[in-house]
Amino acid sequence: MSASNSKASATRVAKSLEAHSLIAVIFGGLIYILAVTGTLSVFNHEFQRWEQPNVPEMESISPEAAEMAALEVFRSEETPTTHLYVNFPQEDLPRTVITTDTQAFFAAPDGTIAAKEAFPWTQFLLDLHYYLHLPQILGLTVVGALGAMLIAMSFSGLLAHPRIFRDAFTFRRGAGRLTTVDLHNRLSVWTLPFHLSNALTGAILGLASILAFAIAAAGFNNDTDAVFNPVFGSEPEENSAPAEVATISTPLTYMAREFPDLDVTYFILHDPGTAGQHSSIIAEHRDRLIFGEYYNFTSDGDYEGNVGISDGTVGQQITGAVYNVHFGNWGGLLVKLAYLIFGVGLCVIIASGLSIYFAKREANGRPAPKLAAVWSGLIWGTPAMLAATLAAALLGSSGGGLVAIFWIGLLATLIIAGFIGREKTQTFGRTFMLTSLVLVLAIYTGRYGMSAFSNAGLSISLLGAVLAAGLGWWSLNARKNRLGGTDEAAAQPAE
Amino acid sequence: MVIWQVLGLGLAAMGVYSLYFAWQRKARSWPLVVAGWVLVLGSITSWSQTSGVDKGPALGVVAVILVALITIIAAAIKAPVKTRRTITPRQPQQSWQASVWHEGLSITASILAIAILALIAALASCTAMFMAGRAVGLEHTANLTLSMFAFPMAWAGLATFIGYSTSTFLRAAVLLGLAVVSAAIILVTMQGGG
Numbered sequence: 001m002s003a004s005n006s007k008a009s010a011t012r013v014a015k016s017l018e019a020h021s022l023i024a025v026i027f028g029g030l031i032y033i034l035a036v037t038g039t040l041s042v043f044n045h046e047f048q049r050w051e052q053p054n055v056p057e058m059e060s061i062s063p064e065a066a067e068m069a070a071l072e073v074f075r076s077e078e079t080p081t082t083h084l085y086v087n088f089p090q091e092d093l094p095r096t097v098i099t100t101d102t103q104a105f106f107a108a109p110d111g112t113i114a115a116k117e118a119f120p121w122t123q124f125l126l127d128l129h130y131y132l133h134l135p136q137i138l139g140l141t142v143v144g145a146l147g148a149m150l151i152a153m154s155f156s157g158l159l160a161h162p163r164i165f166r167d168a169f170t171f172r173r174g175a176g177r178l179t180t181v182d183l184h185n186r187l188s189v190w191t192l193p194f195h196l197s198n199a200l201t202g203a204i205l206g207l208a209s210i211l212a213f214a215i216a217a218a219g220f221n222n223d224t225d226a227v228f229n230p231v232f233g234s235e236p237e238e239n240s241a242p243a244e245v246a247t248i249s250t251p252l253t254y255m256a257r258e259f260p261d262l263d264v265t266y267f268i269l270h271d272p273g274t275a276g277q278h279s280s281i282i283a284e285h286r287d288r289l290i291f292g293e294y295y296n297f298t299s300d301g302d303y304e305g306n307v308g309i310s311d312g313t314v315g316q317q318i319t320g321a322v323y324n325v326h327f328g329n330w331g332g333l334l335v336k337l338a339y340l341i342f343g344v345g346l347c348v349i350i351a352s353g354l355s356i357y358f359a360k361r362e363a364n365g366r367p368a369p370k371l372a373a374v375w376s377g378l379i380w381g382t383p384a385m386l387a388a389t390l391a392a393a394l395l396g397s398s399g400g401g402l403v404a405i406f407w408i409g410l411l412a413t414l415i416i417a418g419f420i421g422r423e424k425t426q427t428f429g430r431t432f433m434l435t436s437l438v439l440v441l442a443i444y445t446g447r448y449g450m451s452a453f454s455n456a457g458l459s460i461s462l463l464g465a466v467l468a469a470g471l472g473w474w475s476l477n478a479r480k481n482r483l484g485g486t487d488e489a490a491a492q493p494a495e
Numbered sequence: 496m497v498i499w500q501v502l503g504l505g506l507a508a509m510g511v512y513s514l515y516f517a518w519q520r521k522a523r524s525w526p527l528v529v530a531g532w533v534l535v536l537g538s539i540t541s542w543s544q545t546s547g548v549d550k551g552p553a554l555g556v557v558a559v560i561l562v563a564l565i566t567i568i569a570a571a572i573k574a575p576v577k578t579r580r581t582i583t584p585r586q587p588q589q590s591w592q593a594s595v596w597h598e599g600l601s602i603t604a605s606i607l608a609i610a611i612l613a614l615i616a617a618l619a620s621c622t623a624m625f626m627a628g629r630a631v632g633l634e635h636t637a638n639l640t641l642s643m644f645a646f647p648m649a650w651a652g653l654a655t656f657i658g659y660s661t662s663t664f665l666r667a668a669v670l671l672g673l674a675v676v677s678a679a680i681i682l683v684t685m686q687g688g689g
Contacts, residue, residue, distance in 0.1 A: 020658070022605055023654060023655070026602060149654060152655045155652065159655070159659075166518075168514065168518050171571040173571055173572075173575070174576035186567050187564075193560060203647030204643050211621060211642060215622055215639070219625070219684075227639065228639075230639075231639065285547070287547035288547040289550050313637060315634065315638070315639060315640040318640050319636070319640050330553070338557045338561060342560065
């Protein structure tokens with residue numbers, strides 16, 4: 001390579017690194033929160049089960065029992081609901097739930113109503129990941145924008161990495177900052193298909209509304225339905241004249257008879273109790289990435305056809321796969337566990353990335369100790385506050401209460417971190433998270449007794465216990481190293 | 496199906512190991528590199544036999560990443576801990592704190608450029624792309640899907656460009672140029688009735 005080529009390459013790398021750092025410094029904190037909550041959200045069904053371990057579970061429910069439960073809930077509504085949903089038992093959530101516009105109830109296998117559905121922490125977690133607790137369209141757009149910025153970090157990271165193949169397996173162990181750099185680069189490169197596809201699908205989900213507004217304004221007289229209807233199907237004309245509630249069991253029986261290989265996940269009755277009512281069934285196709293296919297029925301239960309997510313245009317099929325690719329719920333528990341590993345990997349990539357940035361600043365004589373400590377506060381404060389909100393939810397807090405605890409607690413953690421410095425923040429964060437996790441497990445077992453050890457309660461509790469044990473071991477080790485004079489920072493590659 | 500899964504895992508392991516073996520050599524061995532990637536491709540093809548047209552290859556990609564991560568962990572554990580010289584941080588520059596304001600202003604300008612100007616340019620260009628596709632008769636759902644995928648990629652590309660470029664003039668020219676050309680395409684295709 002000539003000297004001029006080498007210089008050009010060095011300049012390109014330096015400028016790419018500058019772009020990479022700039023985007024990370026501006027958006028890294030929020031992207032980290034999304035990465036942590038996204039990793040946990042993969043298990044949202046498991047968390048829902050865990051939050052209510054003592055409700056009826058089943059592998060399936062008969063069409064007649066589902067209809068009986070749905071009608072009971074519908075008739076109990078003071079204001080008629082515009083949509084009536086039946087969520088059918090699935091492998092990771094073996095429960096039947098009847099949902100209206102305002103409430104949701106569990107059904108027992110015989111069609112009686114068992115209990116009100118309430119999973120405040122899981123809802124808090126999903127709202128944090130979907131909207132960052134902002135108003136819905138705004139939140140969705142901000143989250144989508146952060147997805148786009150994660151893609152930008154992948155682009156600039158790749159541009160800044162000219163030795164991508166030559167360094168494919170390089171790992172310098174016990175080398176302080178170099179170890180952190182290797183961890184960051186190796187994880188980034190080898191998990192690129194995951195975090196790029198995840199960022200892209202997340203950005204598509206978040207930004208679809210504003211793109212649809214723009215396209216509708218340019219070509220469809222501001223009618224956004226006209227933009228999306230060819231993909232997801234359109235609703236028939238409304239007719240609000242009163243009528244007998246449509247049949248629920250007939251379409252379900254039809255699906256079981258005509259499509260025995262499909263898993264019915266949802267039944268939706270649109271405008272129930274009106275002359276314009278009609279129903280849709282969403283069924284999963286086990287061998288596909290799509291979230292499911294809509295099968296439409298008249299109020300009399302006559303089959304009208306499917307929308308085409310499974311067998312329609314290529315555009316419909318690709319769009320139908322975006323949600324599942326993002327949330328990892330397309331291949332059972334093994335794929336979810338793989339997403340957990342990749343998600344933790346993404347959190348480590350983001351956390352280590354800015355740690356490298358602050359270490360470089362310090363090495364170059366431009367230290368930013370307060371900012372580095374605040375970053376450390378965010379890295380530890382986010383999971384710690386999530387654990388604290390989980391404890392609060394078990395003690396009865398919900399909705400706005402959990403949102404306030406999380407954001408005020410996180411803000412306080414960042415302020416404290418700025419004062420106490422990076423090293424103490426790590427110790428404080430670990431201890432806080434460990435204490436919160438132990439509290440969660442103690443409150444949960446105290447509250448649910450033997451149900452805490454049921455199928456619904458055990459898996460997440462065990463995961464929490466393993467995490468707590470790991471944190472305890474890490475804390476003890478760090479303390480031992482500190483007392484023994486070993487450089488703790490060198491022993492912590494990720495942060 | 497199990498045979499395809501086992502074969503897929505085996506090919507992924509052989510493929511990644513072949514790449515690792517090529518990497519370990521001092522001189523670059525193209526046969527090993529090519530063999531590695533062919534085996535990885537073979538693994539994904541094998542996984543594609545286990546499920547539908549989209550889910551099968553996706554499972555293959557997940558399997559290859561997992562195998563690669565295991566290889567990285569093994570390589571990391573095997574790596575010897577070398578004694579390295581301690582890097583002494585440079586003394587903080589006397590003037591660096593003075594540049595904090597400049598840095599803050601520069602970051603604020605970048606935030607505005609990325610969050611507003613790049614967004615508008617990316618949105619306009621993808622709307623124009625959709626309208627142009629519609630004008631030439633591209634099927635609606637394919638056209639919409641292309642635009643939905645292009646929008647975040649375009650925004651990410653522009654954000655990277657804003658961070659990369661050191662010329663304010665070039666940045667402004669690219670963003671404004673893109674927005675103006677896109678607006679022109681939108682106007683023309685709107686008048687054409689699409």
